Amino acid sequence: MLYKVVKRSEITQGKSFGIRTVAIILALLTSAIFIMILNLNPLEVYAALIKGAFGSNYRINQTIITAIPLVITSLGIAIAFKMKFWNIGGEGQIMMGAFAASFFALRYPDLPKPILLSLMMIAGMVAGGLWALIPAFFKAQWETNETIITLMMNYIAIKWVTYLQYGPWRDKGALGFPKIPNFSDNAILPNFLGIHIGWIFALILIIIVYIFMNRSKLGYEISVLGESENTARYAGINVKRTIIIALLISGGLCGLAGMIQASAVSNTLNVEVSGGVGFTAIITTWLASLSAPFILLASILFAALIQGGSFIQTAFGIPAAAAMILEGMILFFVLGSEFFIKYKLTKNGSAKPAVSKGEI
Amino acid sequence: MDFMTSFLAAAVVAGTPLLFATLGEIITERAGNLNLGVEGMMLMGAVIGFKIGLITGNPILALLAAMFAGGMGALIFAILTISLRANQVVSGLALTIFGTGFSAFIGKDLVGQVTPNAIKLFFKPLEIPGLANIPILGKALFSQDLFIYLGYLTAIILGIYLYKTRKGLNLIAVGENPGAADAASINITLYKYAHVLLGGALCGLGGVYLSLVYVPAWQENVTAGRGWIAVALVIFAAWNPFKALIGAYLFGGMDIIGFRIQGTGFPISQYFIDMLPYLVTIMVLVVVSMRKSRKNAPPKGLGVPYFREER
Numbered sequence: 001m002l003y004k005v006v007k008r009s010e011i012t013q014g015k016s017f018g019i020r021t022v023a024i025i026l027a028l029l030t031s032a033i034f035i036m037i038l039n040l041n042p043l044e045v046y047a048a049l050i051k052g053a054f055g056s057n058y059r060i061n062q063t064i065i066t067a068i069p070l071v072i073t074s075l076g077i078a079i080a081f082k083m084k085f086w087n088i089g090g091e092g093q094i095m096m097g098a099f100a101a102s103f104f105a106l107r108y109p110d111l112p113k114p115i116l117l118s119l120m121m122i123a124g125m126v127a128g129g130l131w132a133l134i135p136a137f138f139k140a141q142w143e144t145n146e147t148i149i150t151l152m153m154n155y156i157a158i159k160w161v162t163y164l165q166y167g168p169w170r171d172k173g174a175l176g177f178p179k180i181p182n183f184s185d186n187a188i189l190p191n192f193l194g195i196h197i198g199w200i201f202a203l204i205l206i207i208i209v210y211i212f213m214n215r216s217k218l219g220y221e222i223s224v225l226g227e228s229e230n231t232a233r234y235a236g237i238n239v240k241r242t243i244i245i246a247l248l249i250s251g252g253l254c255g256l257a258g259m260i261q262a263s264a265v266s267n268t269l270n271v272e273v274s275g276g277v278g279f280t281a282i283i284t285t286w287l288a289s290l291s292a293p294f295i296l297l298a299s300i301l302f303a304a305l306i307q308g309g310s311f312i313q314t315a316f317g318i319p320a321a322a323a324m325i326l327e328g329m330i331l332f333f334v335l336g337s338e339f340f341i342k343y344k345l346t347k348n349g350s351a352k353p354a355v356s357k358g359e360i
Numbered sequence: 361m362d363f364m365t366s367f368l369a370a371a372v373v374a375g376t377p378l379l380f381a382t383l384g385e386i387i388t389e390r391a392g393n394l395n396l397g398v399e400g401m402m403l404m405g406a407v408i409g410f411k412i413g414l415i416t417g418n419p420i421l422a423l424l425a426a427m428f429a430g431g432m433g434a435l436i437f438a439i440l441t442i443s444l445r446a447n448q449v450v451s452g453l454a455l456t457i458f459g460t461g462f463s464a465f466i467g468k469d470l471v472g473q474v475t476p477n478a479i480k481l482f483f484k485p486l487e488i489p490g491l492a493n494i495p496i497l498g499k500a501l502f503s504q505d506l507f508i509y510l511g512y513l514t515a516i517i518l519g520i521y522l523y524k525t526r527k528g529l530n531l532i533a534v535g536e537n538p539g540a541a542d543a544a545s546i547n548i549t550l551y552k553y554a555h556v557l558l559g560g561a562l563c564g565l566g567g568v569y570l571s572l573v574y575v576p577a578w579q580e581n582v583t584a585g586r587g588w589i590a591v592a593l594v595i596f597a598a599w600n601p602f603k604a605l606i607g608a609y610l611f612g613g614m615d616i617i618g619f620r621i622q623g624t625g626f627p628i629s630q631y632f633i634d635m636l637p638y639l640v641t642i643m644v645l646v647v648v649s650m651r652k653s654r655k656n657a658p659p660k661g662l663g664v665p666y667f668r669e670e671r
Binding site for chain 1: 436439440445447449450451453454455457460462463464465468585591592595629632634638639645646649650667
């Protein structure tokens with residue numbers, strides 16, 4: 001073997017950021033080959049993607065609106081991932097948050113706006129948190145595999161909302177169309193600077209989560225637990241309690257994203273309310289290496305991909321699924337690039353120059 | 361056929377895609393790699409197999425193409441997790457996202473297309489004389505199509521391979537303690553690659569059963585979460601190919617029970633019955649983790665990248 005793999009002792013943040021950027025560029029190049037196989041000009045497609053995401057004020061607004069739930073959900077997922085608790089149930093937690101918020105919106109449509117919206121927000125966070133609490137409890141109690149449970153609970157949440165939409169909550173005035181009635185005006189989040197105020201929540205939450213993870217005791221305990229459960233125990237951290245609280249927060253944030261989507265975007269509850277955000281947020285969280293400020297960057301990148309993807313569908317007739325392939329590709333390359341962040345390749349000879357000189 | 365037999369027969373049919381995917385994931389996890397991309401690999405197999413079947417009208421080529429597509433998905437995962445030691449959970453999720461996009465993309469022109477008659481005919485139920493006369497079970501198990509018999513055969517062969525051959529035992533060692541296996545001069549990288557790829561090929565087969573035989577037409581996202589149920593079934597089956605047979609058909613039964621109950625006019629919403637497989641999966645996982653017997657434990661090296669220098 002000519003090269004040998006050596007663990008890096010340390011890497012500067014700039015260098016690791018650089019490696020990730022190279023990975024994304026390589027992903028774009030690889031996808032370009034894929035696009036060329038389909039007899040399309042990759043440059044045109046990429047230009048259309050960018051145009052679709054940022055081409056006009058309207059499109060920029062749409063991209064930001066898409067980024068809002070991504071940011072908030074990613075923040076929630078990052079807290080769980082930091083603990084190496086693989087919460088892939090964001091989708092279900094969003095759904096249950098939206099469900100609980102909708103309960104208040106539909107039940108008390110005439111409450112004063114600030115009161116109703118606050119109630120909906122609290123309900124959304126509590127419901128999302130409780131939905132995440134179930135796998136957290138099993139994990140804390142019996143170390144039950146959380147990956148699959150959180151995922152199974154997504155499907156249960158989706159079936160639950162489908163049941164409501166086709167059953168008890170169905171709008172009888174909708175002429176047989178299976179939908180839940182629209183919210184009253186009091187249950188809809190107001191706009192600020194042309195976009196619903198969810199964007200302000202998202203920015204504030206980035207700061208709060210950043211401080212929480214880096215400056216608070218609980219945030220520190222979560223990190224330690226993620227590094228090693230044994231270390232956490234020796235350090236006197238209450239492991240069960242930490243898992244439960246962290247997941248309440250994680251699910252609560254996802255639930256809040258659900259409330260925002262139901263209230264501001266769809267103005268009602270339906271099965272599409274989460275729209276894959278719970279899964280996309282897993283990628284953005286990982287791309288951002290679980291860091292709150294980078295989550296903003298990654299979420300905007302992916303919101304742009306989603307918006308641009310639906311644009312190329314209408315402009316080129318390329319299915320929006322192409323954007324998913326690109327998403328997967330970017331993630332593959334970034335995952336692969338982490339190898340070069342953790343390890344470096346050194347020439348076998350260079351470690352012992354004196355010996356090799358002697359041999360020559 | 362009476363009600364019970366026809367229900368069991370339908371459960372076996374519905375359980376077959378689960379069986380292939382579960383077997384694939386068992387082999388993958390036995391090599392110490394947790395591949396959560398089952399859903400993605402199934403979809404890749406489903407779409408490529410269906411497309412080749414449509415073009416050639418040849419069932420064998422369709423199956424081979426599905427295995428190839430599933431294997432290619434697994435290859436991406438293998439490069440990332442074995443050679444580049446990336447996080448297995450996230451790599452698997454990425455594969456699922458990629459595979460879902462890939463199948464929707466390739467399948468956009470296939471929507472509404474139906475399986476060619478030649479293939480339908482090839483996979484029509486064949487009765488096995490003698491065995492089919494066993495009361496109740498005979499007709500359910502032995503009056504099925506060739507693909508289902510391939511499922512029985514695969515499970516049995518993998519079971520024998522795993523527990524009765526040297527290579528199979530080596531594989532178990534790789535999954536349990538790669539360091540020790542390495543010291544016994546087993547080629548860890550080769551074993552991991554070979555079995556992760558084989559696992560992907562089997563997931564591809566599970567997918568193509570859905571599109572080509574079960575539906576039998578192309579519809580987007582034809583797997584509808586079955587890949588994830590397969591991941592859970594691996595735990596249910598305690599990483600044992602023989603037990604996978606029981607688990608897959610049990611869950612196949614739950615998959616169709618809603619439809620059957622609806623027919624009898626029993627007053628329960630279809631959506632609650634649809635939750636059943638997911639609820640049962642959760643309960644199974646919880647019960648297994650509560651009992652924590654050593655026999656049912658996952659391979660010890662599962663999810664941990666192997667790096668000789670860190671041994």
